[in-house]
Amino acid sequence: MKRDRTVALVLGSFVLLAIAGPWLPQWAMFIMTVAFARGLVALGLLLLLRTGLVSFGQALFYCLGAYSAGALGRFFGISDIFVEMLVGGAVAAAIALVLGFLLARYRGIFFGLLSLALSMILYGLLVKTEALGSTDGFNILPSTLFGARPGPDWVRYTVLLSAAGVASVAALLVHRYLQTPLGRLAPAIKDNEIRVEYMGASARHAVHVKYVIAAALAGIGGALAATTVGHIDPEMAYWTTSGEFIFIAILAGTGNVIAPFVGALIYGAIHTMAYDVSPNTWQMSLGAALLALIVFLPEGLWSIAGRLRAQWR
Amino acid sequence: MKIVNVTHGSFYAIGAYAAASLTAAWLARGYPPMLSYVVLVVAAIVVAAPFALFIERAILRYLYARDEVVILLATYALFLILEDVVKLIWGVNPYYIAQPYALLGSFQVAGMAYPTYNLVLVAAAIFFGGGLAWLLHGTRAGKLLVAVIHDPEVSRAMGVNVGRYYLATFVLGSLLAALAGAFTAPTVSVVPGLGVEVIVLSFAVVVIGGLGSLPGAALGAVIVGVVRSLSVHYLPQVELFVIYFVMAAVLALRPRGLFSLAEPRKI
Numbered sequence: 001m002k003r004d005r006t007v008a009l010v011l012g013s014f015v016l017l018a019i020a021g022p023w024l025p026q027w028a029m030f031i032m033t034v035a036f037a038r039g040l041v042a043l044g045l046l047l048l049l050r051t052g053l054v055s056f057g058q059a060l061f062y063c064l065g066a067y068s069a070g071a072l073g074r075f076f077g078i079s080d081i082f083v084e085m086l087v088g089g090a091v092a093a094a095i096a097l098v099l100g101f102l103l104a105r106y107r108g109i110f111f112g113l114l115s116l117a118l119s120m121i122l123y124g125l126l127v128k129t130e131a132l133g134s135t136d137g138f139n140i141l142p143s144t145l146f147g148a149r150p151g152p153d154w155v156r157y158t159v160l161l162s163a164a165g166v167a168s169v170a171a172l173l174v175h176r177y178l179q180t181p182l183g184r185l186a187p188a189i190k191d192n193e194i195r196v197e198y199m200g201a202s203a204r205h206a207v208h209v210k211y212v213i214a215a216a217l218a219g220i221g222g223a224l225a226a227t228t229v230g231h232i233d234p235e236m237a238y239w240t241t242s243g244e245f246i247f248i249a250i251l252a253g254t255g256n257v258i259a260p261f262v263g264a265l266i267y268g269a270i271h272t273m274a275y276d277v278s279p280n281t282w283q284m285s286l287g288a289a290l291l292a293l294i295v296f297l298p299e300g301l302w303s304i305a306g307r308l309r310a311q312w313r
Numbered sequence: 314m315k316i317v318n319v320t321h322g323s324f325y326a327i328g329a330y331a332a333a334s335l336t337a338a339w340l341a342r343g344y345p346p347m348l349s350y351v352v353l354v355v356a357a358i359v360v361a362a363p364f365a366l367f368i369e370r371a372i373l374r375y376l377y378a379r380d381e382v383v384i385l386l387a388t389y390a391l392f393l394i395l396e397d398v399v400k401l402i403w404g405v406n407p408y409y410i411a412q413p414y415a416l417l418g419s420f421q422v423a424g425m426a427y428p429t430y431n432l433v434l435v436a437a438a439i440f441f442g443g444g445l446a447w448l449l450h451g452t453r454a455g456k457l458l459v460a461v462i463h464d465p466e467v468s469r470a471m472g473v474n475v476g477r478y479y480l481a482t483f484v485l486g487s488l489l490a491a492l493a494g495a496f497t498a499p500t501v502s503v504v505p506g507l508g509v510e511v512i513v514l515s516f517a518v519v520v521i522g523g524l525g526s527l528p529g530a531a532l533g534a535v536i537v538g539v540v541r542s543l544s545v546h547y548l549p550q551v552e553l554f555v556i557y558f559v560m561a562a563v564l565a566l567r568p569r570g571l572f573s574l575a576e577p578r579k580i
Contacts, residue, residue, distance in 0.1 A: 054382045102565055109317055109381060113520050114564050117557035120513065124554025239513060243389055250386055281401065287393030294387050295375065 006175050009258060014168045021157050029156040031272060033228045035264040036163040038248055040221035042260035043167075043174055044214030045249040050178075051210055052190030053107065057115030058245045060122050061092035061215040063237035065222025067132065068092075070140050070232050079140075081162045084223045092219025096212045104208040107193070119237050126234035137233025140226050163224050170217060171257040177213070178257075182206055218245075247290055253300020263301060317381065318483075319388040320368065321490045322512030323395035324361055328491025329498040329507055330399060331360035333408035336498075340410070349410075353495050361491035362484065364395070369483040374476060377465075392508070400505055408503040434496055438534075441489065446527050458482060462525075517560045523570030532571060 021029070041062055048055050065088030072078040072087055099118060106114055127135050177183045185206045188196050193203045226232045235241065244267070252263025274285035297303060335356035336349050368391060376384050449455040461468045461478045469475050494507070501507075518537050522529025537556055544555040563571065 054385075102561075106564070106568060109385075109524070110520070110564060110568060112382075112385075113516055114561060116513070117517070117560045117564075120557040121554040121561070124557070240509070246386065247389075281397040283393040284397035287390040287397075290390035290393070291372065291387060294383060294390065295372075298379070298383070 006256060006258065007172060010168050010171050010175075013258075014164055017164050018161055021160060024157075024160075026156055029160045030228065031268045032265065033156070033160045033163045034225060035268045036160075036167045036261065037221040037225035037228065037264075038245065038267065039261035039264035040167060040170060040224065041218040041245045042248040042252060042264055043170060043257060044217035045245055046252075046254045046257070046260055047174065047178075047186065047210045047214050049249055049254050050186040050190065051207060053207065053210075054112045054246060055115045055211075055214070056112040056239060056242050056246070057117070057119035058214070058218050059237050059239065059241035060115070060119035061096060061218035062222040062225070062241065062245070063119070063122060063126070063232075063234070064092045064095060065089065065219030065224075066226035066232045066236055067126070067222075068219070069223035069226040070132075070138060073140050074138065079227070081159060081224075081227055082166075084227055085166060085220045088223025088226075089216040089220040092222070093212050093216035096215030100208040100211045103211060104204045116239050116242065119242060120239060123234050123237040126237060135234060137231060137235075139231050140229075159228055163228070166220060166224070167261060170220070171261070174213070174217075175257045182209060186210065247286075251290070251293055251301060253297075253302035255299065255302035255306065259300065259302040266301065317385045317388070317516070318486070319385065319392040319512055320395060321486070321515065322508030322510075323392050323399065324365065324487040324490035325494040325497075325511045326399055326503075326508035327361050327364060327395070328357035328494030329501075329503045330403045330408065330494075331356045331491070332495035333410050333498040333503040334403060335360075336410050337408065353498070354492065357491040357495035358488055361488055365484045365487035366480075368487075369480050373483065374479065377479065392512075396505075396508060399508075405505050408498075410499050430499065437496060441492070442527065442531055445489075449527070454481075514556065517556050520570055521560055521563045523572035526570070526572040529570060529572030 017032075024032075041058055044061075045055065045058055065085075068088045068091040069084035072084055078084070103111065103114060103118075126132060132138065178186070185196060185201055185203070188201075189203050189206060196203050196206075222236065225236075248263045248267045249260060251267060252259035252261075270286065270289055271282070274282035274289075278285060293300070299306075332353045336352050339349055339352045372387065372391065373384070376387050447455075449459060457468070457473055458478050458481075461473060461475055465475050494511075514537065518533040519530050520533070521536055522531070522533030536559065540555055540559050541552065544552045548555075
């Protein structure tokens with residue numbers, strides 16, 4: 001059996017980032033933190049994609065996480081990064097648990113469009129809610145860590161390190177989960193659901209569990225994005241946001257739990273560069289990149305690593 | 314075709330822009346305004362057709378063998394590209410052409426003025442819907458198309474030129490979207506972002522009706538239209554998301570839409 005280097009790779013990257021962090025420029029830290037937030041959402045999508053499900057509504061939980069974090073600051077004056085992420089993830093998971101009873105019955109395009117509909121309902125609600133800033137959204141308190149407020153030079157680094165820590169833990173947990181019997185059902189459901197049922201496993205239950213996990217990850221990602229960017233608005237629940245996440249997940253490929261974070265980083269880089277090179281036509285560059293990937297790299301960027309390894313042997 | 318095509322929104326926008334800009338030019342030259350309806354239709358078709366042909370031949374035909382979701386993503390990518398192409402060609406300023414709308418005047422229904430143009434639109438929709446149904450069920454080409462969609466491999470084995478049917482279907486569908494855009498153009502101001510709004514709405518329509526069902530799409534459109542107008546009238550706060558609410562409710566009761574066909578189980 002092939003040796004699994006995922007755990008070592010995750011921990012190694014984290015240590016490397018922690019050491020190299022203070023020398024990074026501020027903008028790079030910002031891009032990386034946002035990439036971690038998006039990567040968390042894409043990690044949840046990876047779980048669903050492996051099951052053969054494409055959720056066009058992950059923005060629902062991303063937005064829920066962000067607004068939960070925002071509400072904590074606005075109504076309770078709490079701005080601790082970890083509390084925000086915890087609450088964001090918990091709220092998203094709770095909502096997903098309820099919605100899951102409905103959604104776990106659907107497959108294919110219907111799953112995608114129903115999840116899209118749900119996220120658009122949240123978008124509509126938020127746009128009409130004056131108390132939460134309507135279309136403008138509202139600003140979030142500056143991040144703190146365990147009651148301490150890091151100095152202005154260190155805020156970005158602290159947030160980045162917290163993000164990296166949470167992302168590493170999440171990646172390792174998902175990696176572990178994929179090796180449990182319930183996790184291993186994912187590709188089985190994708191291939192042939194009826195046979196899964198014949199074996200005595202409940203596909204619906206497995207999908208429900210994965211949906212809740214994916215939602216919790218998206219909620220944490222949303223809270224993280226909120227505290228990093230410092231501002232939230234209903235646009236976070238719009239269907240194009242979900243499109244971005246699917247873009248990242250497909251870009252990265254579903255081969256490994258590290259892939260979504262690499263994908264998010266590359267997506268951030270493409271996005272930023274596209275803005276830089278052609279501010280008015282960045283969508284076009286983004287679309288062209290996505291199209292090229294779909295045509296030439298069907299398994300995502302992660303498949304490059306596999307091909308290289310095969311060549312070395 | 315079992316394709317969820319996001320570029321449909323782009324074709325709607327392209328049709329609307331082409332119709333709006335060319336009709337405006339037509340009217341500005343002082344040509345007979347009654348002929349502007351012809352310009353409206355011709356403009357949309359002439360401008361949208363090359364786009365549709367190019368997209369199908371250059372990109373989509375290489376992807377048919379892949380997953381439905383992959384095709385969906387590819388069309389999403391194309392949608393992003395086309396969105397900017399539209400901005401590059403027509404700029405970001407809104408276009409107005411109200412003449413074709415005002416020209417037909419209005420008539421009285423139960424004491425209210427109702428624009429004749431809207432009535433013509435309804436007639437056009439029924440005409441196109443009927444035409445499409447006839448094409449699919451009444452002609453040899455249409456029946457072959459249904460067969461091709463059901464099983465491309467067997468159709469190919471029987472000697473059907475599958476690629477040509479795919480091309481024809483995609484172009485026809487895109488042109489219908491462009492025409493819809495052209496017909497709507499006189500009633501609204503044509504602005505960027507037109508495609509984004511309409512695409513999600515039309516997904517809601519076909520999902521409510523059941524994918525791939527013509528009567529379903531017609532019924533879905535009526536439901537969406539009526540529900541939206543009712544909500545604007547009685548409960549304007551929910552107008553933005555009431556459609557999605559209806560869609561979720563329909564799917565909760567009939568998981569594959571109202572007019573869904575039975576699916577064989579794969580064992």
